[in-house]
Amino acid sequence: MTDATTEQDGIQSRLPDLTHLFPELSKLSGAVRNAVWNGPVPKTTINLMLFRAAQIVGSTYHAVALTDQLRKAGESEKRITAVATWQGAPYFTDAERVALELVEAVLTPNPYAERVSDELFARASTFYDDEALWMLTMAIGHFSLFVPVALIAKPIPGRPFGKNYSKGHRGDR
Numbered sequence: 001m002t003d004a005t006t007e008q009d010g011i012q013s014r015l016p017d018l019t020h021l022f023p024e025l026s027k028l029s030g031a032v033r034n035a036v037w038n039g040p041v042p043k044t045t046i047n048l049m050l051f052r053a054a055q056i057v058g059s060t061y062h063a064v065a066l067t068d069q070l071r072k073a074g075e076s077e078k079r080i081t082a083v084a085t086w087q088g089a090p091y092f093t094d095a096e097r098v099a100l101e102l103v104e105a106v107l108t109p110n111p112y113a114e115r116v117s118d119e120l121f122a123r124a125s126t127f128y129d130d131e132a133l134w135m136l137t138m139a140i141g142h143f144s145l146f147v148p149v150a151l152i153a154k155p156i157p158g159r160p161f162g163k164n165y166s167k168g169h170r171g172d173r
């Protein structure tokens with residue numbers, strides 16, 4: 001999706017870019033992102049997990065961005081498509097399945113028990129050491145920091161960072 005296409009289609013964000021209002025947020029986000037991406041968990045696993053998170057919370061902005069990242073990384077369309085139905089799909093490793101299950105547990109209410117059960121944590125621990133578990137946890141936390149931004153401000157899907165918001169303020173549109 002190009003800038004011209006989104007402007008022509010009338011797609012606008014609800015709020016302007018927040019980085020000029022909160023420059024510290026960019027530094028914080030960049031530091032957490034670098035820690036996650038330089039950790040021991042494969043980037044593919046993190047992207048698959050975050051793509052599932054985007055589906056769960058209903059964020060088109062994140063879903064489009066993560067789909068693009070997965071494609072650029074060489075992921076097959078079958079694996080990308082199957083993230084929504086990963087439980088029955090034959091395309092994921094056991095370690096990826098645990099990461100997908102973990103993000104679902106964190107983001108899905110469970111009124112009858114803990115979201116992340118001891119049993120799930122034990123299974124995750126068979127695939128990931130403490131550092132890797134922290135990386136998965138921080139990846140989910142970093143994503144979750146921006147869920148309200150995506151759902152309330154509605155950055156424009158498909159645009160790169162810094163160009164994903166409409167110019168001006170609400171009163172200017």
